[in-house]
Amino acid sequence: MPELPEVETVRSGLIPALQGRRVEQVVLNRPNLRFPFPEGMVERLAGHRVERIDRRAKYLLLRLTSGETLLVHLGMSGRFSIEAAAAMRQPGDFVYAAPANPKHDHVVFEIEGGVTIRYNDPRRFGFMLMFETGSEAGQPNLAGLGPEPNSNTFSGPALGAALAGKRTPVKSALLDQRVVAGLGNIYVCEALHRAGISPLREARNIPGVRAERLATAIRNVIEEAIAAGGSTLKDFAGADGALGYFQHRFNVYGREGAACPTSGCGGAITRIVQAGRSTFFCPSCQR
């Protein structure tokens, strides 16, 4: 499901249900997702409050009053849903948009105040880890991540430096979370189209002006997608059930055969496969 904007949308949806509240109980309906659940996970969560929810790249970081962090990655199909007790609901609340198949509700969190939060993940590519808050630098999943695209450490020169010397296609390089954090297949395709850069171009061959244009395109597409609540493909919804709508603004992703939206271009969107994944682009205006 999720790239950076979708994870950010999930984070915003979880905050009102979780932040400042105590976890009363946690039920694991199976021993693992992609990896086994952390040792003693239920005991390490129950009874503690969630002080804050952070995001780094595509990871959610739930900061607990116990001094530990619960790290959650949603993989391809992970989602959270929130159910509030009837007494807490306001008329018009959108509590449970599209019920997922309950057989994939792998983790159920009972939260203070009558809130139930379910983690549902049919493909089980997601995972959860726990570690001491503050030890992020020693966490293999977090150490080595590139800059957040909407931070001020991300820039044309920084991106140019990260791509320098790489012979791999720029499409593949941008999927490498060490180059820039949080991009996935959709937003890489969209950013390259906005920047007018071919996904086939060697990463080392994106100097100066092109790197500047690409960095700007990445930053803009990510910020616009966050503002739109992410993209809703299949049944992705924010944790509050709201549907993102950025998918209506895709220029290329999933649009094979459509006319290129670049004004005056006249090209057609083409699909190719790179490193086993679909790439959508316009061969006319992306060079």
Next chain:
DNA sequence: AGGGGGACCTGTGCGC
């Protein structure tokens, strides 16, 4: 060392 391909899972949609 860097890069490509396959593996990990289940679901869905399409063509025959």
Next chain:
DNA sequence: TGCGCACAGGTCCCCC
């Protein structure tokens, strides 16, 4: 209707 295949928002591991 039913079957089989291709494909899906992500990473991780292995091998060249």
